[in-house]
Amino acid sequence: MKRRSFYAVGFGLLVLFDTLTLISIKLTSNAMGEFSTHSAWLMAAFHTPWFYAALAGYLGSFVIWMTLLKHAPVGAAFAASHFAIVPILIVSAMIFGEHLTGAQISGSICIVLGIVFLSLGESASSTANAISANARSFQITWVNSEADIPPELWDRLFPEPFEGRWWYQALEQCGISDQFTFFYALISDPSGPVALMPAFLMDVPIRLVLPPFLIPIVNLIGRIVPSVLYQRTFFVGSPCSDEGRVGVVEHANRQEVLNYVNSAVQHKADLLKVPMRVWKDFPQSYATELSSVPGNMFPMISYPGTLVSLPNANREAYLTSLKSRYRHGLKKKLKNSTAICLEADILQRPNGPIMDEIFELFWKTYEKGKTKFEKLNRRFFDLMASHHQSYFVVLRDRNTNKIVAFMLCFHMGKHAINKFIGIDYSQPKEWFLYYRLWDAAVQFVASLGGESIQSGQTGYTAKLKLGHKLVPLYNYVSHKNPIVHWIYSIVARNISWDTLNEDLALYLQAHPDEKVSCSA
Amino acid sequence: MSKTAVFIWLSNVLADTSGHIAFKRAATIESDDEWHRWKAMLSSPPIWIGIFCFVLELFLWLALVSLVPLSLAALLAAFNIASVxxxxxxxxxxxxxxxxxxxxxxxxxxxxxxSTGL
Incomplete structure (x- = not known):
């Protein structure tokens, strides 16, 4: 039997048995004669068959109730177990000829409404109980440093190509604690660790999320009440990873773990008095689970990631895979700029003066960017450069020997992450520095056997022309204040790729089929 | 509605509510396996208080429906949901x-x- 028909038959039978029980009780009492406090009146019950019918009705209801409870949602079962009031009123009017007054009918409507409310409340509390039942087997430990998590656990739960321990170490050690406070949650069950979740606390400038027309108004209010300019937020994820991740061991039930993690995050945020919680930039692979996590989170589309594939780790195959006009465009740009005395180079662990040059270029590009979520510093770059998987793809002007562009790539097996970029915008446009740099990066990644490059959440126009695919990412948001939560959820529904970024808006006008809404 | 009916109704509310509360107390008894849990439950006073309450409730029902129409009794019984x-x-x-x-x-x-006007 299908689940839906099972419920329908079960609930129907329950209401039927409850009704029959009450009718039998009424028929028993009719047979017993006028009520009296004498024992003879009571004993008369045992001499009427309806009394036994009532007992059988009780037993039947009990069996059906227990069977339903095992399979059906508590809320619905609870409502069904009291819903018999409706057929009883009908039966009492039709069979026993009782007169139903308007007040009685209104009263019964009120009661039914009350039962509906109670069953809704029952559903909510049973979900909460289910979580706390699971929660009993989980244990959470919050720590403030990546060093407090065993390295082997980092390797196991954040394996390549995900940014692992080294990444969080650099973020912690580079001295950006004025922007972020880092947290790590280690979730265990009796068998041992089951999940690792990086998180951070940040005062998010409200201008990053507001529609542009509201920014001047909020800035004006901010002069009087500075706190409105920032929204203190507890994030799950990393400040500058493209994708959010909670590392979960294979044998664990991911939904249960994520449910538990979310309730733990809520608790932690409450302790820290942080009203807003966001699971930052989680990919589609989490969509089903995060949408099912109890706790009233709504999805909000984020800046998409960008990913390009290098078939067979081969530059030529990559070029062939590009749309013909993009391929011709790229080849033309590369050809036109070959006369320029530029030299591509790959650097690992560059020395101090070179790092100065690189950081200067990064800073120029950062200043030019529109979306500034994090503000990284020189120390961060030094730490990144010291990692054995970091490679700087640089372009040098042969005449001056100065670096005019760089791209930092992390080599992760068959995958590479192209994370930070710096370009000397004072150089002539015909140098096509970005495209030259990209070509050098493709050649380098291909030479290491890399088959894909992840390129970050900015500069979409150029990346789309270079064959990148957009990777949908979602934020899952919750605010403690129900009114603010409601307003944000409405705002979130109206956010799409084209409202987030002008480049994307233009691209989607030409490719409407690639549009992704917030149907996470 | 007569005073007796009101008294029987309130007794019914009391019996039903006490029965549910007692059953809940019995149901929270924990044991290693289901067999021992049932054994422990059946040897605990709350379950018998619960059973007594529900048997009493059946007779109170018989009394109530013999005093008031079934439709009114059904409406009054809904109060038990709130009281529990x-x-x-x-x-x-x-x-x-x-x-x-x-x-x-x-x-x-x-x-x-x-129950107005009755």
């Missing part, structure tokens, strides 16, 4: 969410409306 929720809050510190509270208020209004 309130008693659970009082005895087991169960939380009453706003939506549950709305449910209780509706039921109480419904019972009050249903």
């Amino acid at each position: 929720v309130l008693a659970a809050k009082w005895v087991y510190r169960e939380t009453i969410s706003p939506i549950r509270l709305a449910g209780i208020v509706c039921i109480v209004i419904g019972v009050a409306l249903g």
Whole structure:
């Protein structure tokens, strides 16, 4: 039997048995004669068959109730177990000829409404109980440093190509604690660790999320009440990873773990008095689970990631895979700029003066960017450069020997992450520095056997022309204040790729089929 | 509605609510396996208090429906739903969410409306 028909038959039978029980009780009492406090009146019950019918009705209801409870949602079962009031009123009017007054009918409507409310409340509390039942087997430990998590656990739960321990170490050690406070949650069950979740606390400038027309108004209010300019937020994820991740061991039930993690995050945020919680930039692979996590989170589309594939780790195959006009465009740009005395180079662990040059270029590009979520510093770059998987793809002007562009790539097996970029915008446009740099990066990644490059959440126009695919990412948001939560959820529904970024808006006008809404 | 009927109705509310509270107390008994849990439950006073309450309730029902129409008895019985929720809050510190509270208020209004003029 299908689940839906099972419920329908079960609930129907329950209401039927409850009704029959009450009718039998009424028929028993009719047979017993006028009520009296004498024992003879009571004993008369045992001499009427309806009394036994009532007992059988009780037993039947009990069996059906227990069977339903095992399979059906508590809320619905609870409502069904009291819903018999409706057929009883009908039966009492039709069979026993009782007169139903308007007040009685209104009263019964009120009661039914009350039962509906109670069953809704029952559903909510049973979900909460289910979580706390699971929660009993989980244990959470919050720590403030990546060093407090065993390295082997980092390797196991954040394996390549995900940014692992080294990444969080650099973020912690580079001295950006004025922007972020880092947290790590280690979730265990009796068998041992089951999940690792990086998180951070940040005062998010409200201008990053507001529609542009509201920014001047909020800035004006901010002069009087500075706190409105920032929204203190507890994030799950990393400040500058493209994708959010909670590392979960294979044998664990991911939904249960994520449910538990979310309730733990809520608790932690409450302790820290942080009203807003966001699971930052989680990919589609989490969509089903995060949408099912109890706790009233709504999805909000984020800046998409960008990913390009290098078939067979081969530059030529990559070029062939590009749309013909993009391929011709790229080849033309590369050809036109070959006369320029530029030299591509790959650097690992560059020395101090070179790092100065690189950081200067990064800073120029950062200043030019529109979306500034994090503000990284020189120390961060030094730490990144010291990692054995970091490679700087640089372009040098042969005449001056100065670096005019760089791209930092992390080599992760068959995958590479192209994370930070710096370009000397004072150089002539015909140098096509970005495209030259990209070509050098493709050649380098291909030479290491890399088959894909992840390129970050900015500069979409150029990346789309270079064959990148957009990777949908979602934020899952919750605010403690129900009114603010409601307003944000409405705002979130109206956010799409084209409202987030002008480049994307233009691209989607030409490719409407690639549009992704917030149907996470 | 006669004073006797009111008394029987209130006794019914008391018996039903006490029965549910007692059953809940019995059901929270924990043991290594289901067999031992049932054994422990059946040898604990709460389950017998619960059974006594429900048997008593059956006879109170018989008395009530012999005094008032079945339709009115059914409406009055809905009050038990609200009383059990309130008693659970009082005895087991169960939380009453706003939506549950709305449910209780509706039921109480419904019972009050249903029994007016009788």
